[in-house]
Amino acid sequence: MTSKTAGTGLFISFEGIDGSGKSTQARLLADHLRGLGRDVVLTREPGGSAGAEEIRALVLQGDPDRWSAETEILLFTAARRDHLERTIRPALAAGKVVICDRFADSTRMYQGLSRGDLRAVVDDLHRLMIGVEPDLTILIDMDPSRGLSRALARNGTEERFEDFGEDLQAAMRAGFLALAEEFPERFVVIDGDQEIECVAAELHRVVLPRLKLGNSQPDKT
Template identity: 75%
Template sequence: MSGRRLFLTFEGIDGSGKSTQARLLAETLRAAGHDVVLTREPGGSPGAEEIRRLVLEGDPDRWSAETEILLFTAARRDHLERTIEPALAAGKIVICDRFADSTRMYQGLSRGDLRALVDQLHALMIRREPDLTLLIDMDPDTGLARAKGRQGAEERFEDFGPDLQRRMRKGFLDLAKEFPNRFRVIDGNRDVDSVARDVAEIVHQTLRPLQQT
């Protein structure tokens, strides 16, 4: 890593507010003069956006967990090649709404013990972890109510119900303990501005030593 180049991700259960926080952080960093790419998963490149429609819409049982892992990995590979790696090579800050940690949870944990398979494919095809992961921790019932209140077409995972959200919250917190060097846990059960201030402070602390190199 050199200059201001930084790859950071937002993670959390559905309705945790991570997408809003990713957008606000991008605006804050751009206002401070940083060159920022704001992207998302699944998606973030033309091919990956096509796969997004396949995995986020339709019946909850549309795909098996194993098929989902392959689809998400394919989308991530295209996203990495066409968006993330070129931006980092140009010295930009990349902010991504979800990355491999979501696949470790939603496919690797939620519908069977497939975490090892997720990690094997990640090691084979992706081979990159974020420099910093911001986990927006949210009460599962509140998060699900927020997510369902959006009334959009991409509700396939929300339709699995509250039990999934509770398991995902625990799983994300366990991931934060597994990867303490890159995870920072932020209390999302507060107003948007309070969360955004904490997010900005953590990111600025991360950027300070990079700007001195």
């Protein structure tokens, strides 16, 4: 399986339990890289393209038992395929940095492990229909109870998985850490129980060398 689609860009995914701060850090990293002169596409899953956003509304809203785990796997894979075709591949081919809030590792966890022993199904579908892994996956690690409290405090409309409770969050945290051990060549784990600025500074130390930016300043011409 390739690390990314063909092209000169860099594909970065953010993972973590709900409320870990990954969405905030993905946005801050995108802003920082744009300030250094890089062309950045900030996107998310499920979503990131018109068709995938429609599927997002189906899977993230409603009762916790609205869909079976098997149905969710198919829906998430369909959304990811559309996202890949319409957003990720074109951006990478154009040499852009793609920063994605969640990717296939979330499906491996939420549907593949937490709701049944379906990891092999997730991996088989991913291999057949997606075939791409990020160049770098940043796992924002956080205590499950704190993460859930932060997630619920958002009072958003897409709370279906948060409604599964702290047991799911704990299982997800353990699963994400296990994935980081399984794929050490692309995972970097960062402690999310720090001030936002401290987490962002760690991200800069991890990401900038991969972009060969170092301490370069934005082009002012």
